[in-house]
Amino acid sequence: MSYVWTKFYSAIYDLITDEKPLRERLAEAYLQHIVVISEDNIPEKIKDEFTKLSNDINRAENLGEGTVYATLKQLEDAEILKIVETIISIYGKLSNSEDF
Numbered sequence: 878m879s880y881v882w883t884k885f886y887s888a889i890y891d892l893i894t895d896e897k898p899l900r901e902r903l904a905e906a907y908l909q910h911i912v913v914i915s916e917d918n919i920p921e922k923i924k925d926e927f928t929k930l931s932n933d934i935n936r937a938e939n940l941g942e943g944t945v946y947a948t949l950k951q952l953e954d955a956e957i958l959k960i961v962e963t964i965i966s967i968y969g970k971l972s973n974s975e976d977f
Contacts, residue, residue, distance in 0.1 A: 885968040
């Protein structure tokens, strides 16, 4: 399995197995597993979705707690779920990709 696939798998695993609130699980999954992935390692057909994920979770101003935590504090529950769905979507595309 590829490094990128493994990182997304680990992020999803953490999202579904931890008992913390979803906002906190998402922040930790993203920061521990996804933020370290270079866009250069993402297949071309998934790059736009990966970039959107990064932009969506880092859009708030950093006020000393980091942009991810600041962003997630501001988002509605539906927006949090949409980001989680994006992570799952990217993982699915990686799993079905011939590039890996």
